[in-house]
Amino acid sequence: MQSTVLEIGKSAIEEEINALKSLKQALNQNFEKAVNLILNTKGKIVITGMGKSGLIGKKISATLASTGTPSFFLHPAEAIHGDLGMISKEDTIIAISNSGETPELLAIIPTIKRWGNPIIAITNNQNSKLAKESDIHLFLNVKKEACPLNLAPTSSSTATLVLGDALAIALLKQRGFTERDFAMFHPGGSLGKKLMKVEEIMHKGDELPLVSPEAPLNETVIVMSEKGFGCAIAVDKRKNIKGIITDGDLRRFIKNGGSIDNSLCKDAMTKNPKSITKDILVVEALEKMERYNITVLPIVENDKIIGLIHLHDILKSGVI
Template sequence: MKDKSPSQIGKKVLEEERNALQKTLSALDNNFDKAVELILNTKGKVVVTGMGKSGLVGKKIAATLASTGTPSFFLHPAEAIHGDLGMISKEDIVLAISNSGETPELLAIIPTIKRWGNKVISITNNKNSTLAKESDIHLYLNIEREACPLNLAPTSSSTATLALGDALAVALLEMRGFTAEDFARFHPGGSLGRKLMRVSEIMHRGEELPVVHPETELKETVIVMSEKGFGAALIINKDGDLTGIITDGDLRRFIKKGGSIDRSLTEEAMTVNPKYINKDILVVEALEIMERYNITVLPVVEDKKPVGLVHLHDILKSGVI
């Protein structure tokens, strides 16, 4: 390949790995269905194990399973034979990964695992390997050669194994009805977790709310607005229902039309039937409403009564954008 440019070599590798994935796809059969069903019905965890590159891929598969609703962890087979087998409980399923299916460290622990009664799912590139034969369910990679020109370095096989692990995780995710909200629960510190934040998590409530009545003198309402610091006040009737809102913008427009803050009531300057939201919508949805109507404050209403308030500054501080 010395007469080829790096990009040509790179394209060749990607083409070969793409072809390898097609081979794995063609080999996918009802064993995959059985593996998914077995995992779905277990009360335990999926214990992923493998050596070398298979182990590295296995760590990623375990992490993907765990983050998509299937409890899972990685067990190093070399450590397992020196005591870490105790991490496996009787309800767990073992997912063993080996390209050859003859990895000594894996074969050393499989008899004990099976003696305990744990089910074994294997991923190999050899249907007739010892690991494949000793497994309850075998998933076949069907890779003819590695993308490495020497056909030695795990390339196509590791890519196919990773993709097959993703296929398992996604199939389980869909079968469980796993949602974006569920995903966010496992990623509270990530950007997705922030984007799936609910209004109830950032809204102001209780004594923080600037609440007045329509008949409240406007000058008193201005004081409430100033004290609460939101640039707005929520207007409620005698039953406590939200009937309007008044903002700094409403005050400016009222004064521009000749209105007097000292001699007017709040109802003369307020906006009736204001936009509002409920506490369970996403913060990003609240932001969309603010942008659509060019407003910076949204009341949060439940059974017609204001239970909270969200300001644009709250959304900015939440980190959803």
């Protein structure tokens, strides 16, 4: 009975799972040596490979670069026509070839060895020329491709990709790479924005709407209008926060019979206002605004005002 499409798909996935199990079994101290070599590399990690191996190599290079290990991809065919000059003497090479006999790759190995750059080879053939010419060989140990013809790179490509991820994760942990570090390499990504700190977008210095608690209320209103935050922050001579007055505070004060012309800032302000520190995340500032139904937060350090963040600033930052 002919296999269904679903069965074929599941079978292909099972073959690739088996390939990953074989890869795991083959992992040995060469993996540790490769990680240590990369950690001690003063230059970049240059990844090279042809065809599907090259495509996987590009992804591995991108993963390394985004997790704290500087890396770039070098196409072997371009390398033999001048791009070998991209390699510096402090770089380490990762050469990828399933067969270990890729002509274009083997053509650049002698020059790289002559320069003294260490070579890590990733192949599925322990007896291949590339494996023998390398300083460290990482064996894929893939028995069979998911392709029913055992021709199209499928299981071997997956194993190579996963091995690259394993290297990246091992390096990441050895370097003590953090979410904050990751965000630095992904400033335009969602994670990068979620890890943005308040100090990166806060207003400070002359931008701040500062007044004295003893300031006439009508002058306080002018400061609120000129600075454009819908509030004024009452501080003493040492910049210690004494209170905050917002548009809402002002409306409530007038509604309760207060006079703008005959009152002081302290008469209408809210004492002990909610505040934050500069090192908290912008998303945490937003959560605090939502929790207390406010749109502005003073930023303090040792009880002194150093900045201000408005809901509009958070919206502009792209965090949400």
